[in-house]
Amino acid sequence: MGEILELKNVSKTYSNKEALKNINLIIPRGKIVGLLGPNGSGKSKMIKLINGLLEPTSGEIFINGGAPGIETKKVISYLPERTYLNDWMKVKDLLAFFQDFYGDFDMNKALDMIERLQIDQNSSLKTMSKGTKEKVQLILVMSRTADLYILDEPIGGVDPAARDYILKTIIKNYTDHSSILLATHLIQEIENICDDIIFLSQGSIVLQGSVDDIREEKGKSIDALFREVFVC
Amino acid sequence: MLRKLLKYEFKATARLFPPVYIAILLVSIVNRLVRLTNIEIAFNLTSIVLSGLFVALGVLTLIGVVRRFKKNLLSDEGYLMFTLPVSSAQLITSKLITTIVWTIASGIVAVVSFIILIADKVTILQFNQAIAELMALINQGLTSDQIGMAVQIPFIALMGYIGFILTIYLSLSTAQLPKFNKHRGAMFFVAFFVITTAVQWITVICAEIFQPYLEGKTLLIVTIILVANVLLDCLLFLGTDFILKKHINLE
Numbered sequence: 001m002g003e004i005l006e007l008k009n010v011s012k013t014y015s016n017k018e019a020l021k022n023i024n025l026i027i028p029r030g031k032i033v034g035l036l037g038p039n040g041s042g043k044s045k046m047i048k049l050i051n052g053l054l055e056p057t058s059g060e061i062f063i064n065g066g067a068p069g070i071e072t073k074k075v076i077s078y079l080p081e082r083t084y085l086n087d088w089m090k091v092k093d094l095l096a097f098f099q100d101f102y103g104d105f106d107m108n109k110a111l112d113m114i115e116r117l118q119i120d121q122n123s124s125l126k127t128m129s130k131g132t133k134e135k136v137q138l139i140l141v142m143s144r145t146a147d148l149y150i151l152d153e154p155i156g157g158v159d160p161a162a163r164d165y166i167l168k169t170i171i172k173n174y175t176d177h178s179s180i181l182l183a184t185h186l187i188q189e190i191e192n193i194c195d196d197i198i199f200l201s202q203g204s205i206v207l208q209g210s211v212d213d214i215r216e217e218k219g220k221s222i223d224a225l226f227r228e229v230f231v232c
Numbered sequence: 233m234l235r236k237l238l239k240y241e242f243k244a245t246a247r248l249f250p251p252v253y254i255a256i257l258l259v260s261i262v263n264r265l266v267r268l269t270n271i272e273i274a275f276n277l278t279s280i281v282l283s284g285l286f287v288a289l290g291v292l293t294l295i296g297v298v299r300r301f302k303k304n305l306l307s308d309e310g311y312l313m314f315t316l317p318v319s320s321a322q323l324i325t326s327k328l329i330t331t332i333v334w335t336i337a338s339g340i341v342a343v344v345s346f347i348i349l350i351a352d353k354v355t356i357l358q359f360n361q362a363i364a365e366l367m368a369l370i371n372q373g374l375t376s377d378q379i380g381m382a383v384q385i386p387f388i389a390l391m392g393y394i395g396f397i398l399t400i401y402l403s404l405s406t407a408q409l410p411k412f413n414k415h416r417g418a419m420f421f422v423a424f425f426v427i428t429t430a431v432q433w434i435t436v437i438c439a440e441i442f443q444p445y446l447e448g449k450t451l452l453i454v455t456i457i458l459v460a461n462v463l464l465d466c467l468l469f470l471g472t473d474f475i476l477k478k479h480i481n482l483e
Binding site: 014015048051052053054055070071073074076078080082083084085086088093097100101102 | 233236239240243244247303304308309310311312314315316317318319410411478479480482
């Protein structure tokens, strides 16, 4: 079985502005990869491209060897930074929705997490706080048995206690068949769970490699390195 | 997958239409009852409420078409819908079919309300008479041309309505393109105006060109109108699908 994700010379231009410049990237199976960069560095753009929500201006994207499309959407579990939940459903409707559309959705796993995070299945999404909505979304995404999990700022809006539980859940889900791409600027929090990291700056990859190697080579933590690279 | 999309599309819209249907039918019954009591004010009042409800139903349908497409596909909810393992064509189709079904349901409710309002001995007799006359006409033997037209005209109406909905979809999709980011609302109206005007111009030009060849051939004209409407609907659908597939621009 080949790489889970490959980007070949991918660029995305927006009305004369280059949002992503010639990105080359391979993510093998069984890795947790941190996609790090300041706001506006192109993280979300890159994630949208992988999810087929944007078309690259040039270059190619392969997921399980295929271009983004219906087949790749079946194997990617994506958590966007936005809350995409509508306001007319209840939590249980949403669980049914995911079960209907995704063959790899594990209802028991979802119910278990809903219970652990003390979310009421019968409460309507309309009445939920932003943090609770984010938790619900993350539960939905992590309850799938996908090949590639793409999490865009998964812990940004939730409290530290839930944060720990979520990170544990993420690690628990990771098998040697699947990989996780984790975009965030909360580096300290995720540094210890990532195998590899990618530093993105102004649309280009400026650093890429294994966390252990980089720490050893530079003699400092990824968080400290980030502050140095992206000094304001 | 289309079936599943339809299921959720109906669930999402089921909160909108049935309450208005129930209100219309109830007010129709009340209107009919107060007419029996000869209380004129009550009759006038319920008549006004009823007209208001029908206007509301029309407005609701129109707003529903715009809102479901815009909110569910072009706003944050789009992140969910466009990452489902379905095609954008299926997303458009599910919204289109749902709207058509609700419109037909609205039509049925209007007919039922009308019957509640006016059905009595006299009107039922008149209705029976009209049906009898129609049957007599058919029994006399309609020409194949007449049958052909009678069959096609309802389809022209349906295709025209589908064209109207798809024009709204294409206009909304055009207005969300990155270059119009700051003027989405205004661009929707501009796009709608441009598309409808273009269609009108093309219709007029084609009519001018082909008129000499079609003099007196009514059935052929009706068929051409039907085919042209189907073609137009296909173009509008493909245009919307192309934008959603290649140029979706979620914020």
